[in-house]
Amino acid sequence: MEGRIYILYHGSFGELVAEHLATSDFAENIVGLYDLKVASVSLDEPEKDMPEDIPLAECDLLLVLGILPKAGDLVPIIAERTGAKAVIWPIEDPNLIPEGRYSIEEELKKMGVHVEFPEPFCILESSEDELVNSFAAAFGKPKFEVKVNARKKIIEVVRVIRDTPCGSASKIAPRLSGMSYNDLKSFEDQVRQMHDNECVAYMGPDRPIMQRAGELLSDALKSALHEV
Secondary structure, three states, rough: OOOEEEEOOOOHHHHHHHHHHHHHOHHHHEEEEEOOOOOOOOOHHHHHOOOOOOOOOOEEEEEOOOOOHHOOOOOOOOHHHHEEEEEEEEOHHHHHOOHHHHHHHHHHHHHHEEEEOOOOOHHHOOOOHHHHHHHHHOOOOEEEHHHHHHOOOOOEEEEEEEEEOOHHHHHHHHHHHHHHOOHHHHHHHHHHHHHHHHHHOOOOOOOHHHHHHHHHHHHHHHHHHHOO
């Protein structure tokens, strides 16, 4: 992908995605990683609550992963100081939706910073913004290629074309070798179980984000099978 990436993260989701990206082939694009532990920010003077130890390297794309809701007012300040041109701020837990989301979004737009809130992160597929689009070419909505034994209806090899940001696609892919897809419902159920063991997204009747992420992954595999 193109562009320099700065990652603000916190909590299990933030740690999972940050670690996966930092150990991927695109690690060289990452210019900064920072665990933003701030729990609350002054509404009048949010800059006073900026951590003193935060390294603000220049970047093109700012990823905001799992930070606490009241820390959101720091993001426009960080975007301005790093020179970020775009922000990806995935929603994986409704309890972590930033307070004042719409005012933060408007502030970023006034600064000329493009911002997106994919829900879940792995629904990201394309964007009108070049930086987000470049990121989404490598991480986002999962995409696979498969090699199969068509006579026996057994999967032989699964290749990840686009990984999920958390790495669930690349973790699950090797385990699919040797699996039968003769019964697609059974195959889908097995894939969903594998996914749920890897995913840390919120799951509740009010907002079943983990379920949606599992559907995206299983649908991607079914699409790959149909293309064989």
